Amino acid sequence: MNRLSDEVRDFSFRLSHVLDEIGVNKRTVMMRRRTGLLMESLYTLKDYVISKGDITHFYFGSQTEGTTTLGLNADRDTLICPNMYKIIQDWRQWERGKANLLMLRDNVAPGYCRLQVLRSDIAAAWEDLPTDDCEYDDEGRVLVKNTLFHNDDMGMIRHGPASSNAYLNADYVKGLPCKSWPTEALPWVTRAAEDTWSDRNLKCFAVNSGCFVVPTGHCLSETERLEWRISTSLAERCVMFNMNITQIKCYVVLKMIMKAFLNDILTSYQCKTVLMHLVEIISQELWMEENLVSCIMMSLRLLQLCVFTNNCPHYFIPENNLLDGRLDLETRHNVVHAIGNIIDSNCIAILGIKIDNIGLRLFATYNPFNMRNNKFMSPHMNTYRVVHYDLYRLFHKYFQAMVDRFNTSNTHTLNFDDMKYGFRKVLQFRENGSCSDRVAAEMTAPLLCTTMGTKLASADISRGQCISAESLQWLSLGIDSDVASGRLKLASVLFCSGDIGKASVILNDVEQRYDTRTTQPICACDSTPIRDDMCDLRFSDNCFLSNDNKTLMNTNVAFGVVFTRDEKRCVSTALQYEMFRCTEEELRTRDKHCHWIDWAVVDSLPYLYYLQYMTYRRLDNHLGQQRALCRLIHTIDSEPSLSHRETALNLLGQCMELEDRLVDAFTCYKRSLDMKPTHNVARWHVVKLLYRFL
Template sequence: MSQDPDYYWIVSLKLSEVLNDIGVDERMILKRRRMALLRETMQTCNHRLQGGNNSFYNFGSQSEGSTTIGLYSDTDLLFCLCEYNVIQDWGEWQPGRPNLLMIQDETTSPGYCLLQWLRPDEPLPVPTDLFNHETDRVSRGKVLLKNTCYRDAVAGSVINGPAASRQGRPGLVDQDIVSAFHCKSWPAEAQPWLLQQGIGRWPTEDMKRYCETTGCFVVAVSSKNGQNEELEWRISTSHAERCLMFNLNITQLRCYILMKMILKTFINPQCDGVLSSFMCKTVLFHCIQNKHSNNWMQSNLLPCLMCCLTVLQNFVRQENCPHFVIPENNLMSGRISPHNKLRILEILQKIIQSKGRALLEIPIDDFGPRLTVTMNMDETFQYYQTPAQMYAHISTSMLLNTANTVIFCHMDFLGNMYHDGNAIVHENVSNFMLTLTKMYKEVGFSSLEKSALKFLAPLRSSSLGSVIASHDIYTTHSISPEALGWFSAGLNSDVASGRLKLASALYCVGDMERAELVLRNTGEKYDLNTVESVCNCYEHPMYYLRPGFMHKCNTGNEEMVQHTTALCVRFLPCEIGCVPKELQYEMFRSTQEDRLERNECFDTWMDCAVVDCLPYLYFLQYKTYRALQRVADQQCALTNLVTTIDSEQNLGHRETALNLLGQCMEQENRHIDVLHCYIMSLNIRARNNAANFLICRLLNEIVN
């Protein structure tokens, strides 16, 4: 078939068709990029609203849209410590700030630098007798910052080289979190790149001008062959590279994805993973720069891929993959052993000579079998997932990551207030909302910042309403208009959590009629076919996702968080006045011995009362209907609570739901069922569980 003059044209179109079927098309790429940019903007805004000055960036395949489900690409989260002024020229020194001068000399590898401390009061080096033994080192009469000092800036993660890795749950992505400093000026080593022009006339002059404005980052990692392992910092142009990736056409992105599939299928499993996707990206950049732009068409995808593989082969042969922006930085330096070099060259040669047939062996996303069917070589293969299912899967993963970012930002905001009193929390949350409102008015009408702030505001509003209402209930046995106003502003954070906090407060103040109305409205909005419970308190699997939920995710963008997710209902200790007594026990779940079993960073939620929306909805309905003496409705709510605990697979706090059910059963005088509930709860979480107290209380009542 390869003798057919139209062979490359036909195969290229078939490759494009299969890639389109697995989610590599313009719409999905733009959706991936928007979601990633929104998540990083939310994290940055959340940090800035709390008085910080740092920034978050989601770099890598997820934010570029250059991935598929089966590639399992992680998220590269860069945490930029903006309080430091990193400079390349003494004229950039700023008074009153910690200044660091980038130094490159004969001891530093290309693309790397040293960071020298400068005085904050005048543009002079810090004297060698004034240095911190833990974070600094004196070398050649200079006080230099070690690259080990900020590697663990993101607490609670597993340190992996310069990055801190955080494992994602099934359906979500892993994160590599790296700390860095930002330098506003373009790297001196990269100045020649701004003047280069290849035959592809890419990057354009406009792109280069923009890249120059992004400056660079310095990341805490040394080169493989550097002389200063403890002192070298890598110069990163990730922002500029994002600009280049965002300006690729669909064929160029598909070519890059095919290279990564080839790398993952044929090369890295046999060659110790010595080649990286960043090398593939660099190869692609060089090829685009040196090929005429009209070559990069869908009907020419296979020749473009062969060209990239040939360039990669040449780089491996020379053991030199020049960084696209800083060519003196050899990305392959010291990475490839002689044995692996020969093996890689052999594999690449076979793939190139196969004229595309090797792609039939790629198992990722059933790519090979899909291509086989598309080429009419085998019509018996049944896809594991149809294209529609693939698109729904991708959209669902992105929406869940967005929802989890919303929760993470809220938990981060509340993190320092778990043990504060009501008045302090009231002041802190009020100040936060004032700052948020001011920021919202200042940002552009259609900016990502505006969208991010719309996600951050409702959960804070509900918390503020609940804090005020708790104080109101304690002092005046009522709920003030101010509290109700904030509750109202927080209703649309998601399908149910804001409404349930309002209903909870109304129940606790004894306003059963209005509580019942809010609960009925919440039940109507909670479509059991399309709404999923989302919890980010701890790592737990999501076993099954409703088809209706996945369909909704695929039809919309980030706004679906408000219409298809039910986030945890969370009460701080200072909100205890808005918490029914049955749920208050959750705030006191941990004994001193239990606390020894807790993770200091990730288990702080255990000092709150946290419950999934759906079981809490039915629990509150049970209690409200009981107070209203509506027996039939009360029993219906109890049945729904039992059914939810038994059938809802993605509850994050099933043990809490069982504790609430057990206390309902106590009120029904069904003591055997009560005991069963508490035992089931303890089977889920033996430590840090209020059931340990509740079961003792139950046994005491039975005995006495």
């Protein structure tokens, strides 16, 4: 028996070490949580700036909890909460002037409710149907149907309450917030022992955070369309944040087992629920690294019992059976048998898991001669690169959405008051928000400052005036937005205003700062999906040591340089062409979220060398001009991470025309069209070039 215990303990240490390698360790988990909360704040900030601020966003699930790996490829669960509705649990919470909805719990399964529409002027129920989204129940009450938000799901696939976007690997749920804790979950407050992780602070946060109602009914209900499920996602996230690293590792292995051996018949949420129950009833002292395999087996036994009895109680609302109506008898029998085999093997079956090459990594720990040469023993540091790439690309996407909100090119008038109002909203968000809200605002402000300064400068140039002090002040506030884009926009402004010398100095400074070994080009316009196996990401080791996402962005990220049509006087004619790349048919059929189609967007590094070529040409520095041209060619041919290679080729073609190398220019435009046959101004360049030939 002692020998078996020693073997299980040794297996636990080996498994724990392998999980450390693939990113399930304290440092990586905390990094995932910080970036997840920051993404949540960025999403909310974006809507706060471009709308009335009546929508709050939450990122839930494994990505934000830090309970996933690259191989698990977990999607991101986003809860979108319109704040115009007020969900109340009793009439005392009714508020005048609000869209009050009363939770009704009669004739529904535990954990579900119906929403009765109340009047906003007096504390009374509606008697007539206010909209088509409402329906009478058997008692004549006006209820809201759970299809309320279905019209917002165009182009997405619905799964229960969620709308899935397979391209972005994300699930979106529109839910309604309730400020009070659900009455069905009140027994949880006094259920757990005081010396467990469910301490008073956690419970206080859970109760104060309230809950949500999401648009899905019980699968066995005859009136499913009128039911909403009560969600305690905020409290669950808090519980997961309070788990130790052994408990996190146990949960990750459970999810791998479900995916590898049970074809995801049981969901990760059911595994999480089982783990939360187990953590509550098992002494905290047992959740140690040396007991990892034993903890996994205990979790599997409890999960097996739940399937056998066809009852998996919701952690906060135990009367809500998460397995009710989900599995037929034969499936339950097969699942019980499969889990039993894994338990009987003392979890040796984990050696057969291919996710993140867990099995091969474990096998290598028993074969030290193969360990050094094992191609699967890649460092877990790559997790940092992928997560940060995801974060900064999402940030650039939301920045573009905010710029589009204040883009006035269609009205032919620049309303700087609106832009300044948007900037003030960013500052207000920073002052009134959480820690991650402040970081989100501080990351966003410099890029908005640069855009503001460039638009003012464009207006000055169009009037034949010198660049105003206000414009230069805005540009200086945004100069450290990232490694290159802020400075490149300033250099572009100076070049177009005729201050070639200062432009050249700034460009040389950018060249010194841009280290191609550690600087990661990122642009939200890139149509390539984010991959979890991106091993060519080049963030420096600072991203493993620093907890400051803003500083990392300033020193290791080079965003695509964005010019709207309001800024066209601040770019050369060659780049202005990019603002008119579409045919009429392409304009009619384009994606409404592709803001950049009407803009000029170019990667920082090729734009750096293009501007250097143009400045040296104006300064009659032939040697510097040819050096910049050679580096532009080399960048286009060798840089693997360009998002707008076709634009860089178009700029190179323009340079070749200036060099009177018309055949080379034609080759550049041809390569550009081969890469991007549509939405590409190279078509017009070719026509113009053929005219020159003729």
